[in-house]
Amino acid sequence: MNLGAFSVSLNVKDIQASKHFYEKLGFQSFGGDISQNWLIMKNGSTVIGLFQGMFEKNILTFNPGWDENAENLEVFTDIRTLQKQLKENGVNFLSEADESSEGPTSFTIEDPDGNPILVDQHR
Template sequence: MELGAFSISLGVKDLAKSKTFYEALGFSQFAGNEDHKYLIMKNGETLVGLFEGMFEGPMLTFNPGWDQSAGELPSFEDVRDIKAKLKAAGLDIQNEGGGDSGPGSFMVIDPDGYPVLIDQHR
């Protein structure tokens, strides 16, 4: 199963402070918008999403159809196909979004309570 680009998404209390912290670690702003309370920070191929007030704690995020630079992959496994495989494996699917094609998302929770978001943008 190909899940696409990987990042850790963090629910942060103060976006500006978090941005400054990750910049000190060598990350730079890659995407996002401070006015919309989120930033995607990048260091090499490593991505960290900073989201103020959107959720608590850490969340693993995968983006089918994207490489680590948010470039579109020529072919990829659709989010609905991934969801069907995970349902067949007995996982509980939560927060489903999207239609029959194009963008879509869902979440599963790992055995230790960490959310895993599968979020397809195209």
């Protein structure tokens, strides 16, 4: 099962302080809008998202259809197919994608320790 590009979305208290800290670790701004309290940063192929005031916990994020540079992949498994496979495997969902839709959508699941996992397809 290929879930797409992986990143960690961090719930931060002060986005400016977090940005400066991760820059010291070699991360550079890659996307987002710091004036809207979110920023995507990259170090090599490692991607993190900084989000201030948008959610309660850190989130593991997968993006079907994208590589680690947020570039479209020619071939990928649609999120609705992934959702169906996970349901067949007995995975419980916190939120679901509308299986009758097409294009961008998302779903959220949780691992056994309560860590949220967002699968977010942008195309």
